[in-house]
Amino acid sequence: MSTSLDSGWFTEVFDSHGSAFSLKVTETLHEVQSPYQHLAVYATETFGNLMVLDGCVMLTDRDNFLYHEMIAHPALFTHADPKRVVIIGGGDCGTLREVLRHPGVDRVTQIDIDEEVTRAAERFFPSLTASNDDPRAELLFADGVKWIEEAADDSVDVLIIDSTDPVGPAEGLFKTDFLRRCHRVLRAGGVLVQQSESPLYHSGSIIRELRRDMGEAGFDSVATLPFPQPVYPSGWWSVTLAGKGADVTSFREAAVVATEMPLEYYTAAAHRGALALPPFMRRLLED
């Protein structure tokens, strides 16, 4: 019945969803066990380089533009005037690069627990780390949960949780206590954005719970934006935005239309389209 894949493939099995995704690999470029996770980089036949953390696909050259544009730009174009941005996770630096495209941003701090991710990105995904020398960028290798715990009240405009799945090193980033601290750290009008898994697989579970937790943490507006992401489970992914006195169901459309950023996916129409949830999601999220 099944075509079996030989050893020339990397396969990620999504056990709880009974599906798997595979990419044809031509070479193992890098493999290291960091203090936090297992990291591997493969050359693939058609997706360019592939980074894998603890067996989960993180990104490929070919399609990471979808995720990185959608975790950065909707949040930054929702905030009225973002100057101070913090990224928790995001060690591959692709999100950082997108944030730095916003000329109004004064300072971005990226806090990833695992320096190995950034070192691997510098070697194998140099286009993602190309903006790391920007004087507005600060790269820390530390525990993001602790960093947020110690950060000053009302000090950040946009907080981006660019994490792995809610197991392993990222587990603490999906807890109400952490979201409450994020709320405290954000200025009035601040926007939080978090990657929030698959619309097909997780609307009735992780996404629904995250939205409820955001409400309990004090956020007064919430919006989940779906977008295609071929190499992630189900090929369909989402980010969820939460506002502290900011309405995250609208955004600075004229600024998006006027921007000259070299974007591949994100547009005002994509943002508007994503804000209007498919009926099946609305039902699962809001019932």
Next chain:
Amino acid sequence: MSTSLDSGWFTEVFDSHGSAFSLKVTETLHEVQSPYQHLAVYATETFGNLMVLDGCVMLTDRDNFLYHEMIAHPALFTHADPKRVVIIGGGDCGTLREVLRHPGVDRVTQIDIDEEVTRAAERFFPSLTASNDDPRAELLFADGVKWIEEAADDSVDVLIIDSTDPVGPAEGLFKTDFLRRCHRVLRAGGVLVQQSESPLYHSGSIIRELRRDMGEAGFDSVATLPFPQPVYPSGWWSVTLAGKGADVTSFREAAVVATEMPLEYYTAAAHRGALALPPFMRRLLED
């Protein structure tokens, strides 16, 4: 490196794109070699039943709503007043069911070359064939290319090409001659819609060529609409609309907003969002 999948999985390998998608299977429910293709139905662990033609995933219970809504409703809500609809292919009857939700439609003829597909759908996907007794529906098992060749001029409002990939039995449905005949058969104001593969994999090849062929066949307006489809290659799929004196870049938005059809994905916002192509696609399609 790779987790190998045991025999409990169905895997479709997309050779030219170096990727593969797998579903965990609990039982083989049906297997038949028809005169046209190999057909199999499996019970999966989490996607309900799965139909496979010549090794390619056709549909699952869980996510076929995406494809069926997007191949039917954008075309029907683009046409000013569709009464006569023809479906080439579509033997699983899911598209037929969506078309029949439109009360203004007087008659729908579905022409699929392979009766085994419809028989298998009746047994294993009964919700898709639930509208087959509608007196407005006519099911023919015949060669769609020949049917179009013999159809009267100016006799159809919406023509839906709900085919397999452009290899094997469906090859003739992706040729300019066929499109020219479709144009002839459509009434003025008519709309053609064809499934048009993956935005990520095929924007610079199949989709681009189909749009060019549609232009050469006499269609004066064309629009490609991307949408998520987890079980198809890359998890991202598209339909392409073409108009014969109909502008397929706009649609009857008020009618979509007012509809009470039980839809899971399609909305006016989804239609508008899909019409605004991501910049990377626009570049590949229009350069």
